[in-house]
Structures are given as structure tokens and as C-alpha cells.
Amino acid sequence: MEVLVSLVALVVALVALVIAHRDHRLARTKGGGHGLSVTLNIGTSYVTPNASGQPVERKSATLRLRADGPGVWHDLSVYIGTLQTPVFKAVRYDCHSAPWQWEVRLVKSDYENAWYMVTWLAPHLEGLRSEAMRSRIDGTMQAENWYWHNFYRLRLWYNAQKFVPRRCKPLPLGGWRTVKETRVPSHQGPKIPEYHITPHGPL
Numbered sequence: 001m002e003v004l005v006s007l008v009a010l011v012v013a014l015v016a017l018v019i020a021h022r023d024h025r026l027a028r029t030k031g032g033g034h035g036l037s038v039t040l041n042i043g044t045s046y047v048t049p050n051a052s053g054q055p056v057e058r059k060s061a062t063l064r065l066r067a068d069g070p071g072v073w074h075d076l077s078v079y080i081g082t083l084q085t086p087v088f089k090a091v092r093y094d095c096h097s098a099p100w101q102w103e104v105r106l107v108k109s110d111y112e113n114a115w116y117m118v119t120w121l122a123p124h125l126e127g128l129r130s131e132a133m134r135s136r137i138d139g140t141m142q143a144e145n146w147y148w149h150n151f152y153r154l155r156l157w158y159n160a161q162k163f164v165p166r167r168c169k170p171l172p173l174g175g176w177r178t179v180k181e182t183r184v185p186s187h188q189g190p191k192i193p194e195y196h197i198t199p200h201g202p203l
Contacts, residue, residue, distance in 0.1 A: 035069030035095065038118060042139050045108070059111040061137050065118070066099040073120040080104055080137070081114040093120075104137055112138055133179070144176040 043060030050056045065078065065088070076093040077086035080102065088100055106114055117134040132146040149155060152173040159170040 035067055035071045036073060036118070036133075037064075037066045037068060038116075038133065038135075038143065039064045039066075040116075040135070040137070040139050043103075057108045058105055059108055059138075060106075061104045061111075061139070062101055063104060063116055063137075064099060064101040067093055067095045067097060069095060071095075074122075076118065076120040078102070079117045079119070081106065081110065081116075106137070114138075134176070143179045145179055146174055147177055148174040 041062045041064070043062065045057060045059050047055045047057050063078070063080065067073065071094065073093045074091070076088075076090045078088040078100075080087050081104070087102055090097065104111075104114070104116075114137040115134055116137055117132055119130055119132040121128045122131045129148065130146075133143055134146075135141060135143040149172070155171040155173055
């Protein structure tokens with residue numbers, strides 16, 4: 001019986017360790033986990049003439065960026081559509097920084113294929129590395145975060161070696177994955193205890 005109890009306790013401890021490790025990685029890599037909030041408000045469609053006077057359907061959207069909590073983002077940049085230069089750049093961005101917003105107006109065909117991306121630098125070991133999050137302008141998909149493979153430096157070294165055949169594809173250093181929101185039920189979070197006031201006279 002004692003052996004069974006010990007095994008159950010060991011399994012519970014291992015499960016708790018896995019969950020804690022996952023939550024730690026998510027909080028460390030997820031933009032929203034540090035309090036970086038990116039919201040997208042879809043606008044309306046409208047028609048305007050192009051350079052030759054022909055009517056062209058366009059759509060608008062408003063992108064908003066705000067920081068909450070103790071997180072700090074260094075060299076933060078926001079890219080929209082196919083622009084190679086950022087529409088917003090901040091050397092340091094935190095909860096004391098003013099919220100930023102940008103209205104996007106694109107031709108409908110471009111609007112349906114455009115993305116926005118937020119990048120910043122984060123400390124890693126003895127140096128720095130880029131972190132990023134992205135999503136589609138039309139709001140048809142969840143936000144994604146960039147993640148680095150655990151041994152991306154080894155992959156980078158391997159890709160640079162001359163003995164690797166040129167026809168072989170380089171090993172990916174990372175990839176994109178969907179941001180998973182963890183919501184805590186309201187009845188399980190902090191709240192004021194319920195109590196009843198007994199009147200002792202006129203109020």
C-alpha cells in the first residue's frame with residue numbers, strides 16, 4: 001500500500017513539474033505573458049479612385065499596442081503589410097510608454113493577405129536574440145509567437161559547414177506557433193470574501 005501511495009505521489013509530482021515547466025516557458029516566450037497587448041479592430045470597406053480614376057475597394061483596420069505590468073521590451077518594432085521599414089519603433093517600451101495605434105488602409109486584395117509583426121530583443125544566456133509575434137491584418141487567425149529550437153545554435157553551426165550538401169535544405173532554427181491563452185475561472189481567482197453587515201442603527 002505504501003508503495004502504491006509513493007508511486008501516485010511521484011506521478012503527481014512529475015505532472016506538476018511538467019505543467020510548471022510549460023507555464024514557465026509560455027510566460028517567458030509569449031508576448032502577452034509579459035503584458036504586451038496587441039489588439040486589432042476591423043474597420044469598414046469603402047471605395048476610392050486609384051491613380052487612373054478607377055474605383056478601388058479598400059478596407060481599414062486599426063492596430064493598437066499597449067504594455068502592462070513589469071515587462072520591458074527593447075528595440076521594439078512594428079511592421080505592417082509588405083513594408084520593410086517599421087511603422088513604429090521604440091528603443092524601450094514598457095507600461096510607462098504611451099499606447100500606440102496605427103490605422104491601416106489597404107486595397108482589398110492586399111488587405112486579405114497582409115500581416116503585422118511585432119519584434120523585440122530579449123536577453124538569452126550571455127547575449128541577445130530576437131523575439132516576435134504576428135497575425136493577419138484581417139483578423140482571420142490567432143496570433144502566433146516565434147520560438148527558437150532548443151539547439152538552434154548547433155543547427156546554425158551545422159548549416160554553415162561545407163560538408164553539408166548544397167542540395168540539402170538548411171535545418172530550421174525556429175518556427176511559429178499559435179498563442180494559447182490560459183484563462184482562470186473567475187471563481188478560482190482572488191476576490192473579496194462575502195460577508196453580511198448587521199445594521200446597528202440608522203445609516
